[in-house]
Amino acid sequence: MTDRESLLDRFVRYARIDTQSAEGSTSYPSTAKQRDLLGSLVGDLRAAGLEDVAMDEWGYVMATVPSNIPADHPAHGAVPTIGLLAHVDTYFDVPGANVKPTVHRDYDGGDLALPGDASVVIRAADEPALGSCRGMTIITSDGTTLLGADDKAGVAEIVEAVWRWKEDPLRLHGPVRVAFTPDEEVGRGTEHFDIGRFAADVAYTVDGSGVGEIEDETFSADSARVTVTGLDVHPGYAKDRMVNAVRVLSDLLMALPQHRTPEATDRREGYLHPVSITGNVSQAAAQLLVRSFTEDELRQLERLLTDAASWAERKYRGASVKVEVKPSYRNMREAISRRPEVVEYAEEAVRRAGYVPRRGSVRGGTDGSRLSERGLLTPNLFSGGMNFHSRKEWVPLEWMGAAVETILHLAEVWVEKSRDQGSGIRDRGSGIGDQRR
Ligand SMILES: [Zn+2]
Numbered sequence: 268m269t270d271r272e273s274l275l276d277r278f279v280r281y282a283r284i285d286t287q288s289a290e291g292s293t294s295y296p297s298t299a300k301q302r303d304l305l306g307s308l309v310g311d312l313r314a315a316g317l318e319d320v321a322m323d324e325w326g327y328v329m330a331t332v333p334s335n336i337p338a339d340h341p342a343h344g345a346v347p348t349i350g351l352l353a354h355v356d357t358y359f360d361v362p363g364a365n366v367k368p369t370v371h372r373d374y375d376g377g378d379l380a381l382p383g384d385a386s387v388v389i390r391a392a393d394e395p396a397l398g399s400c401r402g403m404t405i406i407t408s409d410g411t412t413l414l415g416a417d418d419k420a421g422v423a424e425i426v427e428a429v430w431r432w433k434e435d436p437l438r439l440h441g442p443v444r445v446a447f448t449p450d451e452e453v454g455r456g457t458e459h460f461d462i463g464r465f466a467a468d469v470a471y472t473v474d475g476s477g478v479g480e481i482e483d484e485t486f487s488a489d490s491a492r493v494t495v496t497g498l499d500v501h502p503g504y505a506k507d508r509m510v511n512a513v514r515v516l517s518d519l520l521m522a523l524p525q526h527r528t529p530e531a532t533d534r535r536e537g538y539l540h541p542v543s544i545t546g547n548v549s550q551a552a553a554q555l556l557v558r559s560f561t562e563d564e565l566r567q568l569e570r571l572l573t574d575a576a577s578w579a580e581r582k583y584r585g586a587s588v589k590v591e592v593k594p595s596y597r598n599m600r601e602a603i604s605r606r607p608e609v610v611e612y613a614e615e616a617v618r619r620a621g622y623v624p625r626r627g628s629v630r631g632g633t634d635g636s637r638l639s640e641r642g643l644l645t646p647n648l649f650s651g652g653m654n655f656h657s658r659k660e661w662v663p664l665e666w667m668g669a670a671v672e673t674i675l676h677l678a679e680v681w682v683e684k685s686r687d688q689g690s691g692i693r694d695r696g697s698g699i700g701d702q703r704r
Contacts, residue, residue, distance in 0.1 A: 270431070271404075274671065275664050277311075278406065278423035279368045281355075282415045287363035288356035288453045295459060296326045296356070296449035304355045308422070308447050315429045317445065325449075325459040332429055332443040335436055342686035346441025349681060350470030350643070351428075351674065352634065353421030354451035357413060358656040367409040376401045379661065381410025389659045396477055396653060397661075404664040414660035416652030420667055421473035422447060424650060428674040440678035441685065444470075448634065456634040462643050469609050472635045473674070475627070475649040478666040479617050482647040483603050483610045484628040485636040486537070487565050488595035489557040491572055493519065495579070496587045499548040510585040512551040516544065519579040519588065520553060523571060529558075535628070537564045539572065560598055560628065596632045599639035599646065609644050612684065616677035620669050648673060 268276065284304045289297045296302065305328050312320045317330040336343045357363040371379055376398070379389040387410035391397050397405075408414040425445055432440055444467045448456050451474070475482050497512030520541050525531065532538045537559025544553045555572070559565040569592055576588040603609055614624035629636075635645035651666030 270427070270671075271664060271668055273430075274423060274427045274667055275370070275404070275406070277426060278416075278419060278662075278667065279370075281419040281423055282366050282368045285364040285366070286355050286357055286415070288359050288450045290359050290453050292453075295455070297453055297455065298356075301356050301449040302326050304422075305447060305449065308355070308426070311426050312429070312445065315426065316433045317429060323461070327449070327460060328447040329465060330445045332432055332440065332445065334440065334442045335432065336439055336441060336682060340439075340686070342439075342441070342682050346682050346685040347468035348442040348444055348466060349440075349678060350444045350446065350465060350467030350645070351425050352446045352448060352470055352472045352645070353425055353474060353650075354418045354448045354456055354634065355422060356449050356452050357415040357419075358417065358452045361656060361658060362412040363415060364412065366412045366415055368414065369407050369409050371405040371407065374400050374403050374405045374663075379405065379407060381407055381658075383409030383411040384658070386410075387658050389654075389661055394653070394661075400663050400665075405661050406664060407661045408658060410658055413656065413658055414652075414662065416650065416660050416662040417655040418451065418474045418650060418652075420650040420652045420662050420670070424473055424667055424670040424674065427671045431671065431675055432678075438675055438679065439682045440675075441682055443678060451634050454632070457637045457641075460634075460638070462638065462641055465643070467643060469606070470635070470638065470643050470645040471613065471677070472633060472645055472647045473650050473670060474633065475647045476651075476653060476655065478649055478651055478663075478669050479622040479625050480627050480649040481610060481613050481617065481624055482627045482629050482633070484560060484600040484626075485596070485598055485632050486558045486560060486630060487562060487598040488632055489565060489569065490593050490595055491555040491557055491569065492552060492591045492593075493555065493572065493576065494550065494552040494589045494591075495519070495546070496550050496589075497548055497583075498585055509548070510583055511548050512546055512586065513548060515579050515583045515586045515588070516546065516551040516553055518582070519575050520544075522575050522578060527568065527571070533630075535560055537561075537568055539568050557592070558630075560600075596636045597640050599633075599636045599644070602639045603644050603646060606644060608684065610646050612680040613646065613648060613673070613677055615680050616673045619676040619680075620672035622669055648677075
C-alpha cells in the first residue's frame, strides 16, 4: 500500500468509530465510547514501535518516539522534546454515530453530492478552497452525519508520521511525545492532562483547518455572572414598592452595546455574550461569556458590564446588582511570543512540505491555549479538514498528506536548529522544564 492509501485507510477506520463527546456530562471522559478509539490507538502506537505507550485512568493516551539521532551527530542529546497532540472526540451537536466516510477520487471541481442525504450538497460556489482541489481525493461523510476530520484527520496524521519515522531512519527527529485526548469539543480536553508526565518542551496540536494554517493566537476568555436582587410583594399591592429583578435584568442586558455581540462581530473584535438567564421577581441572574484577543479589551468589555450594573441600580431604586468575573483561559500569543521559534519552525516545515504558511487566530479557545497558559507552549497546526462541526465536512487526502510531511519536516527543523545553536536551546525561553519537575 502506498503512503497515501495507508493514510486514507487509517483515517477512514478512525472516522467510523463513534467518539461523540457530551456536554453537561460529569464523567470523564464525558462519554465512555471515546475509549473505543483511544484503546485502539494504544495498539496502533505499539505496532508502530513507540515506547511507554499507555492509557491513563482518564483516557489520555501517551507514548514516546525515542530520538533517532546518531551518537556522533552534533545535535545528539540537544534536541528539545516535541509534543504532538490530537483529540479523538467529535462535536456533540451533529450526529456522529455510524459515520460512512465517502471517498470522491479525482475531484472534478463541481459540487459534491453526498449519497446518504440528497439535501446535503457541498457546493463548489460556497467553498472557495475547493477550487484548488481539482484532481485530488476528497473525503466526506455520506451526508447523514459529520465526518469527524475534526480531529481524526489530526489523529491519523500523527500515527502516520510515527510510522514514517519507523520506516525511514534517515528522517531525523529528537524525542517526540504523542498524546491523544478526549473531550476537546466540550472544552474539557486538558482537564486532567498531566503536563509533567507528558514531559514535552514544546507541543503542537494538529487540530487546525486548511492546508498551511498555523494558529498561534486564541481568544482570552472570562465568564461573568450578573445577579440582580429585587423585592417581591403581592402584585395587587405593589405600587411603588415592588422591585422586579426580572425586568431590571432584562433592561440591563438590553442596555449593553448590541454591536458587541457574537452576532455582530468578527475578525479581531471581542464580544459580550449572554448565554443563560434564570430567576424570578426577587432574584434573577444571567451568565455571560466575555471574549477578546487583548487583555485591555477584555477589561473594557467587563467595564461595560459593571457600568450597566450601576446604571440599573440608579434607574431602579432598591435593586442591587452584583457582577462577578471569573477568568477562563488566556490568549496563547503572549506566551508564544517569548519563544517565536516555536511557530517559525512550524512555518519552515510547512514551506518544506511545499505549501505557503499562513498564521491565523482562533475566535475561541483550543486545548493549546490552556496548555500554553500552564507553561507548555502549544500552537495549532493544520489537519486539512474543512467545515468542522457540520455534515458538510470535507478533507482532501493530499492536504492530510501535507500535514504528515509538515510533522516530519518540523522534527527535522528542530534537529537542524538545535545542531546550529548547540544545547543552549533547551535552557532558553519559558523555563517550563523547571516548573514542571
Ligand atoms: Zn478539533
